[in-house]
Amino acid sequence: MSDASQVTQSDRDEMRRNGILVTSIQEIYNWGRSHSVWPLQFGLACCAIEMIAASMAKYDIARFGSEVFRPSPRQADLLIVSGTVTKKMAPQVVRIWNLMPEPKFCIAMGACAISGGPFKQGYNVLKGIDRFLPVDLYIPGCPPRPEALLHGLIELQKRIGKEPMRTSRLSPAAGDSPAKTYVLPEFGEHDIVPPCNPAIWKAPELTGLDRT
Amino acid sequence: METIEAIRDRILATFPGAEVTVVLNGSPSAQHSLRIGKAHALAIARWLRNDEALSLDQCSNVTGVDWPEREVTENKVKRIEPGCLEVVYHLYSISKRLGPVVIRMRTGNRTDDVTLPSLTPVWRACEFQEREVFDLFGVHFGGHPDLRRILMWDEFKDHPMRRDYVAPDDFDWEPTPHDDVLARAKENREKRTAAPAKEGGA
Amino acid sequence: MNTVADLFSENTGFREGDLLELSMGPHHPSTHGVFRMNVTLDGERVVRLKPVFGYLHRNHEKIAEGNSYLAAMPYTDRLDYLAGMTNNWAYAHAVEKLCGVEVPVRAEYLRVILAELTRIQNHACLCGFLVQDLGASGTPLMYAFREREKVLDLFEAISGSRMMGNFQRFGGCREDAKPEWLAAVAKLVAEFPSFLDEFEELLAGNEIILSRTQGIGVMKADQAVNAGVTGPVLRSTGVAHDLRKVDRYGVYSRFEFSVPVGAHGDTYDRYMVRLLECRESLKILAQALKDIPDGPVLDPKAKQKGLRPKAGEAYGRIEGPKGEIGFYLISDGGPNPYRFRIRPPSLINLTLLEDICLGQTLADAVAVLGSIDIVLGEVDR
Numbered sequence: 001m002s003d004a005s006q007v008t009q010s011d012r013d014e015m016r017r018n019g020i021l022v023t024s025i026q027e028i029y030n031w032g033r034s035h036s037v038w039p040l041q042f043g044l045a046c047c048a049i050e051m052i053a054a055s056m057a058k059y060d061i062a063r064f065g066s067e068v069f070r071p072s073p074r075q076a077d078l079l080i081v082s083g084t085v086t087k088k089m090a091p092q093v094v095r096i097w098n099l100m101p102e103p104k105f106c107i108a109m110g111a112c113a114i115s116g117g118p119f120k121q122g123y124n125v126l127k128g129i130d131r132f133l134p135v136d137l138y139i140p141g142c143p144p145r146p147e148a149l150l151h152g153l154i155e156l157q158k159r160i161g162k163e164p165m166r167t168s169r170l171s172p173a174a175g176d177s178p179a180k181t182y183v184l185p186e187f188g189e190h191d192i193v194p195p196c197n198p199a200i201w202k203a204p205e206l207t208g209l210d211r212t
Numbered sequence: 213m214e215t216i217e218a219i220r221d222r223i224l225a226t227f228p229g230a231e232v233t234v235v236l237n238g239s240p241s242a243q244h245s246l247r248i249g250k251a252h253a254l255a256i257a258r259w260l261r262n263d264e265a266l267s268l269d270q271c272s273n274v275t276g277v278d279w280p281e282r283e284v285t286e287n288k289v290k291r292i293e294p295g296c297l298e299v300v301y302h303l304y305s306i307s308k309r310l311g312p313v314v315i316r317m318r319t320g321n322r323t324d325d326v327t328l329p330s331l332t333p334v335w336r337a338c339e340f341q342e343r344e345v346f347d348l349f350g351v352h353f354g355g356h357p358d359l360r361r362i363l364m365w366d367e368f369k370d371h372p373m374r375r376d377y378v379a380p381d382d383f384d385w386e387p388t389p390h391d392d393v394l395a396r397a398k399e400n401r402e403k404r405t406a407a408p409a410k411e412g413g414a
Numbered sequence: 415m416n417t418v419a420d421l422f423s424e425n426t427g428f429r430e431g432d433l434l435e436l437s438m439g440p441h442h443p444s445t446h447g448v449f450r451m452n453v454t455l456d457g458e459r460v461v462r463l464k465p466v467f468g469y470l471h472r473n474h475e476k477i478a479e480g481n482s483y484l485a486a487m488p489y490t491d492r493l494d495y496l497a498g499m500t501n502n503w504a505y506a507h508a509v510e511k512l513c514g515v516e517v518p519v520r521a522e523y524l525r526v527i528l529a530e531l532t533r534i535q536n537h538a539c540l541c542g543f544l545v546q547d548l549g550a551s552g553t554p555l556m557y558a559f560r561e562r563e564k565v566l567d568l569f570e571a572i573s574g575s576r577m578m579g580n581f582q583r584f585g586g587c588r589e590d591a592k593p594e595w596l597a598a599v600a601k602l603v604a605e606f607p608s609f610l611d612e613f614e615e616l617l618a619g620n621e622i623i624l625s626r627t628q629g630i631g632v633m634k635a636d637q638a639v640n641a642g643v644t645g646p647v648l649r650s651t652g653v654a655h656d657l658r659k660v661d662r663y664g665v666y667s668r669f670e671f672s673v674p675v676g677a678h679g680d681t682y683d684r685y686m687v688r689l690l691e692c693r694e695s696l697k698i699l700a701q702a703l704k705d706i707p708d709g710p711v712l713d714p715k716a717k718q719k720g721l722r723p724k725a726g727e728a729y730g731r732i733e734g735p736k737g738e739i740g741f742y743l744i745s746d747g748g749p750n751p752y753r754f755r756i757r758p759p760s761l762i763n764l765t766l767l768e769d770i771c772l773g774q775t776l777a778d779a780v781a782v783l784g785s786i787d788i789v790l791g792e793v794d795r
Binding site (some may be wrong): 036057118 | 470477488579
């Protein structure tokens with residue numbers, strides 16, 4: 001229950017015209033949080049080049065407060081999985097995710113990170129990073145244009161902006177606040193073990209298999 | 213550049229008793245090759261590099277080819293052609309601007325007789341590429357300085373570029389499966405529906 | 415039996431605890447992707463460096479062997495994702511050799527234009543990344559990407575995609591270039607030298623860059639040839655080996671251009687060779703734009719879908735921005751390639767990485783790696 005809900009939007013607009021800004025701590029807090037998302041400087045494949053392009057002058061991700069690409073997962077709160085995650089790389093990606101402090105977000109950028117994309121026939125390709133990580137946002141494309149990444153970022157900011165403060169993953173009241181550790185796959189003789197994290201991923205039920 | 217037959221004749225003149233056969237290439241590229249027995253391969257390779265007329269100083273490309281056992285019909289007689297692994301080297305001369313001279317070697321079979329001499333001592337360029345052939349095809353290179361898996365992880369047991377390799381079954385959930393993926397998706401669904409029923413019965 | 419550590423100790427004289435073992439990568443900001451180097455350091459000096467590959471092994475070869483010849487074309491874009499157009503060309507070139515297909519002259523010119531555009535944007539990126547590796551964070555890379563965006567706009571206009579053009583076909587190109595597009599290329603060719611001048615003026619004489627690059631990571635010519643090194647890295651050692659001159663594929667014999675070579679094979683030469691190559695590429699582009707003839711870019715009868723070359727094999731190679739990019743194809747007469755092999759210049763150029771980094775500081779090893787110019791999509795395939 002936010003106290004700001006007592007004041008309607010038209011009330012606020014009226015007051016703003018008179019030079020009075022009415023807001024709530026939650027709004028200020030989320031406004032700050034959503035405009036200082038620090039992505040991890042973590043490139044995997046082709047999509048990483050478009051991610052770099054998004055941070056360069058023409059697309060300029062700095063306009064959205066996310067130009068501070070951090071090389072250390074300890075300092076980042078957004079993991080952009082930009083490209084094909086191979087089975088050899090999957091443990092590293094999960095490890096990096098486990099190292100990031102809460103609250104953190106994960107964007108699957110590009111077809112490969114979503115589902116394996118064009119490489120899903122590959123024996124060494126993980127068919128989607130959502131088998132191991134909780135993905136907040138999917139950005140389709142092969143690779144997605146920098147604008148698409150910016151769009152994804154704006155959508156993420158909207159989501160952060162709506163996060164109630166009391167149940168935010170940062171808040172001690174939020175239950176599972178201590179960072180959850182996700183299962184780290186190990187290298188097996190024929191495949192990684194386990195091939196997916198059953199706690200967060202289940203093969204979708206396929207319908208329409210019997211169509212002619 | 214001299215013809216492949218001329219190169220073969222000069223090799224045979226230098227190394228009497230060496231196994232060298234010309235493999236003709238049917239495509240318009242006309243890149244014919246020499247199949248070399250593994251006994252003299254290293255010496256022949258060194259000779260090809262040092263020979264004044266050829267001076268094949270660069271080994272551009274090394275790759276493996278898998279030839280599984282197959283049935284061939286020749287003159288209406290069926291016979292089983294045994295399988296083998298083949299390694300192909302594309303050699304060029306940078307100083308003479310010649311090439312490619314293609315040489316190839318074959319293993320005895322695909323299971324236990326898979327050792328070939330490494331040509332890394334002659335051309336350093338083979339180092340990573342022979343490791344790759346070892347990793348993906350399972351050819352052992354005797355005399356290689358650092359023969360380890362290069363692309364897959366060390367614990368991996370299979371050789372995925374072989375024709376009979378079966379990949380882990382993990383992409384059956386695509387939204388619009390077709391052809392053999394559809395068949396696999398159906399099979400997996402049956403497995404999944406069969407498993408809980410068993411649990412319920414027990 | 416001696417362990418590796420014992421042997422190492424015998425050979426180097428270091429005892430346990432003297433050295434620091436460091437795993438750089440696969441997540442490291444300066445390894446250009448998911449490359450990993452296991453480095454052993456004596457203080458700051460590199461005494462051992464073992465590259466570890468495979469973190470982006472996407473099974474290009476296996477996938478291509480399970481699909482038709484044409485279906486492999488879009489995958490080649492994703493090999494070296496900074497140079498999709500030259501990869502396309504190399505693959506089309508190999509298939510044309512395998513089938514004996516003729517390419518119309520206009521298509522050859524168009525390929526040259528696209529390949530040289532690819533080269534300049536690749537080299538611009540490389541120089542930006544290299545300077546970033548040396549510690550000049552941000553600005554030079556921004557300049558390089560500003561130019562790259564201009565080239566990508568041209569690619570997008572002709573192929574519909576910024577990076578993944580899927581543009582070449584067996585025996586020509588997918589689309590023809592409109593006169594406006596060629597005019598836009600001419601405009602870029604006219605403007606690009608000012609970027610090169612600016613970049614050189616800012617950086618080439620910079621004292622820090624000179625001391626961090628000159629005499630660092632020296633590669634000798636005979637060593638490089640023996641290790642299969644190609645492209646600008648080989649030329650920086652003084653070997654004037656450029657497939658555009660050696661093989662004279664396409665219509666390259668019609669253009670006048672020179673092959674810049676280095677004298678020392680150090681990081682500085684590798685960097686400068688690229689800047690000079692950009693200027694030569696602009697010369698080629700200007701000539702190609704002047705001479706490009708009219709005509710079709712693709713014979714409509716040239717078979718694309720359902721291509722079944724007769725049994726045989728072919729190795730086709732061209733000069734990509736990173737070196738000799740080649741495709742080795744074996745056909746058994748079926749609709750899929752029996753064997754599809756990519757000759758990756760980035761991987762083979764790394765053969766000498768350990769040799770040239772030994773004795774350098776770790777920070778310089780990063781710059782040496784940057785100057786070799788790798789793209790992991792191609793290293794691991």
